[in-house]
Each structure stands twice: as C-alpha cells, then as structure tokens.
Amino acid sequence: MNPLNSATVESAVELSASDEPEKQPETQAQESEPDRLLFKKSPRTCQLTGVRIRAIGAYVPLRVVTNGELEAQYGFEAGWIKKRTGILERRYAAEEEGTSDLAVKAARRMLAKSDVDPSDIDLVLVATFTPDFTCPSTACLVQEKLGLDAPAMDLQAACSGFMYALATGAQFVATGNSKLALVIGADVNSRIVQPDDQGTAPLFGDAAGAVLLERGTTEQGLVRYQLGADGAGGSLLDRPVGGTLRPLTPELVADGQHYLKMDGRNVFKWAIQVVTETIEQVLMQADVGVADVKLFVLHQANIRIIDHAMKVLQIPSEKVFNNLDRIGNTSAASIPVAMDEAFEQGRIEPGDLVLMCGFGAGLTWGTGLFRW
Numbered sequence: 001m002n003p004l005n006s007a008t009v010e011s012a013v014e015l016s017a018s019d020e021p022e023k024q025p026e027t028q029a030q031e032s033e034p035d036r037l038l039f040k041k042s043p044r045t046c047q048l049t050g051v052r053i054r055a056i057g058a059y060v061p062l063r064v065v066t067n068g069e070l071e072a073q074y075g076f077e078a079g080w081i082k083k084r085t086g087i088l089e090r091r092y093a094a095e096e097e098g099t100s101d102l103a104v105k106a107a108r109r110m111l112a113k114s115d116v117d118p119s120d121i122d123l124v125l126v127a128t129f130t131p132d133f134t135c136p137s138t139a140c141l142v143q144e145k146l147g148l149d150a151p152a153m154d155l156q157a158a159c160s161g162f163m164y165a166l167a168t169g170a171q172f173v174a175t176g177n178s179k180l181a182l183v184i185g186a187d188v189n190s191r192i193v194q195p196d197d198q199g200t201a202p203l204f205g206d207a208a209g210a211v212l213l214e215r216g217t218t219e220q221g222l223v224r225y226q227l228g229a230d231g232a233g234g235s236l237l238d239r240p241v242g243g244t245l246r247p248l249t250p251e252l253v254a255d256g257q258h259y260l261k262m263d264g265r266n267v268f269k270w271a272i273q274v275v276t277e278t279i280e281q282v283l284m285q286a287d288v289g290v291a292d293v294k295l296f297v298l299h300q301a302n303i304r305i306i307d308h309a310m311k312v313l314q315i316p317s318e319k320v321f322n323n324l325d326r327i328g329n330t331s332a333a334s335i336p337v338a339m340d341e342a343f344e345q346g347r348i349e350p351g352d353l354v355l356m357c358g359f360g361a362g363l364t365w366g367t368g369l370f371r372w
C-alpha cells in the first residue's frame with residue numbers, strides 16, 4: 001500500500017482579510033513595547049492525520065524541591081510562588097543526570113509498557129533547549145544509550161518543543177519514511193535558571209516525556225494544528241550569552257549572563273493571548289466544539305494562564321489536566337509528561353480528541369488537536 005494513500009496532508013485554510021493580524025510599522029513597533037508584545041496571530045492551520053500514538057511514557061527525577069526549601073534557601077517571599085503560579089514543588093535531576101538520561105528513562109518506561117521491539121524504532125527526535133552538550137545532539141546520545149539503529153536529531157523550540165517534534169515526527173510517519181518514530185520532550189531546567197532569581201528559578205523543574213508514533217487510521221493524528229514563531233519577542237525569554245555571537249567569558253559567567261532571563265510579566269501577557277486565541281482558532285478550523293474534546297493539556301507554566309484560558313473559552317475544569325503544582329514548568333517535557341499521567345489515569349482513550357497547547361521562548365507556540 002502506498003503510505004500516502006491513507007495519510008491526509010492538508011495545508012493552509014484561507015481566512016478573510018479581516019482576520020489578518022494587524023501589521024505594526026517597524027519604527028512604531030520598536031518604540032511601542034506593548035504593541036510589539038501583542039500576540040501576532042497567524043491565520044494558518046494545518047492537518048496531518050493517519051498517525052497514532054502507539055505508546056507513551058515519562059520520567060521525573062526523584063529529588064523533590066518544595067517552595068519552602070527555596071524560600072528558606074534563597075529568601076524568596078513566603079507564599080509568593082504558590083500564589084503567583086500555583087506551583088507547590090518541582091523535581092531536580094541528580095547531579096550526575098543530564099537531559100539525555102531523563103530522556104532515556106522516559107523512553108525505557110514507555111517501552112516497558114508496550115510490546116514494541118526497540119529495533120523497530122527508525123527515528124529519534126528530541127525536543128530540548130537544555131541539551132547535554134551543544135554538540136553532539138542529545139538525540140544522538142539517546143540513540144546510542146538505547147542501542148537504536150535510527151537517525152537522530154534535536155529540535156529546539158523551548159517549551160513548544162514537544163509540539164514541534166510531534167508534528168515533525170508525524171510528517172515522517174505519514175509519508176512512510178518512518179514506521180516507528182520515537183519523539184521525546186526533555187529538559188533539565190534546574191541547570192540553566194539563576195537559583196536566587198525569584199522571578200524564574202522557582203517556576204521551572206526537570207522531566208522527560210516520550211511517545212512512539214506509527215501509522216494510524218485516517219481519523220487519528222493531528223486533526224488540526226498550528227505551529228508559530230515570533231522572533232521579535234525573542235529577548236523576553238532568552239539566554240543572552242554562550243552561543244557563537246556572545247561566547248562565554250569568565251566575566252559574563254561571573255555576572256550570571258549565562259542564565260535564563262525572563263521578562264515574566266510580559267511573557268505572561270503574551271501567553272494568555274497565545275493560549276486562548278490559538279485554541280479557539282484550531283477548534284474553529286477543525287469545526288470542533290469544547291464539548292467534543294476529551295481533555296485539554298496545556299503547557300504547565302502558570303495556573304493563572306490556564307485558568308484564564310478556561311474562563312475565556314468556557315472549558316469546564318474536569319476537561320483540563322494539570323500537574324504543575326507537583327512538577328512546575330518542565331519546558332519540552334511538560335505536555336508529554338502530563339499526557340502520560342492522564343493516559344495512566346484513564347482520562348485519555350483511543351479515539352479521544354485531546355487539545356495540546358505549548359508556548360515559550362523564541363517566541364514559539366504549538367497548538368494541536370490530536371485524535372488518539
């Protein structure tokens with residue numbers, strides 16, 4: 001059978017001119033911070049069905065770090081973390097663990113739950129913005145540690161990374177160029193946050209989540225999705241040094257410039273727009289109502305972002321899966337770890353529609369309606 005016969009690959013949906021995002025003149029955008037920060041909506045969504053999730057697994061490190069521990073250690077304001085984010089505790093990787101170790105543990109847990117022969121895996125994608133090394137890729141380390149015969153590559157889209165990797169893996173599977181694709185989201189954020197920065201450090205944790213993609217029915221897969229990027233907002237959430245443009249120097253490191261920097265308040269305002277507007281758009285273009293969706297799994301960044309979206313989109317709380325109170329923001333691992341927990345609890349079953357929404361540095365976002 002020609003694999004393309006049962007894989008539906010459909011592209012952009014046209015919208016009327018009134019739906020086009022308003023363009024800001026360049027000078028005005030530079031001068032007017034609030035205008036530049038507004039979410040730049042894109043009218044395009046895509047469809048990629050004929051793909052299913054064969055198995056899912058996750059790993060969170062053993063070390064629990066509570067708000068109380070951070071408050072005592074760094075003098076953070078008592079109660080601030082819980083009140084402003086909904087996070088109670090997070091997990092930190094052990095000293096000897098890197099991102100690839102978490103990724104391998106998630107993949108092994110997933111394999112242990114399935115009847116898959118690892119030698120059938122023919123593609124490894126790892127979404128991460130905290131790789132073990134700049135080079136080689138974390139995916140190559142995972143491929144080697146799992147003993148796979150497969151091409152391997154990293155994808156960097158920060159907290160949207162899993163959505164980007166899911167869509168990329170799905171294209172390989174839909175075209176028949178991969179029969180069994182291992183797609184992992186993994187991050188060790190505890191190594192890149194400035195420990196005493198109350199505005200970033202307590203929000204983040206470490207974890208990994210893995211899925212195996214294979215051919216499914218024409219109904220299964222990404223019923224409708226949008227991946228997006230707005231590099232104009234890159235400086236809202238970045239690591240300004242350590243790359244080729246501004247290599248590390250002892251002075252920059254001493255000044256803490258290598259840590260993750262975040263303009264939390266403006267990221268917050270951008271995020272609530274991304275989440276509400278892209279979910280609404282994906283559902284509308286899929287001609288699917290909130291009632292038809294079994295579960296909403298949003299990137300676990302801040303409970304107030306999720307609550308805002310639920311309120312605006314009138315999503316009942318029983319349709320939303322959250323675990324950020326226990327693990328915080330785990331970047332690319334956030335969505336697959338939450339989906340694994342939801343799956344284990346029987347809250348996702350084959351045939352269900354699940355809405356996933358990731359957003360983060362870049363700026364990037366990925367919102368997808370996936371039929372299991």
Ligand SMILES: CC(C)(COP(=O)(O)OP(=O)(O)OC[C@H]1O[C@@H](n2cnc3c(N)ncnc32)[C@H](O)[C@@H]1OP(=O)(O)O)[C@@H](O)C(=O)NCCC(=O)NCCS
Pocket residue numbers: 084085159199200262264265266267268269271272301302308329359360361
């Ligand atoms: C870092 C953080 C906890 C700090 O919290 P905070 O100082 O209490 O600030 P808030 O989040 O309440 O407010 C941010 C802004 O959003 C506004 N805001 C809050 N709720 C809002 C809503 N429902 N609609 C519109 N704007 C809202 C606030 O008025 C504030 O605007 P201002 O700076 O002009 O006054 C929080 O800003 C945050 O979580 N940011 C996003 C971090 C994040 O998700 N990062 C990862 C992305 S992957």
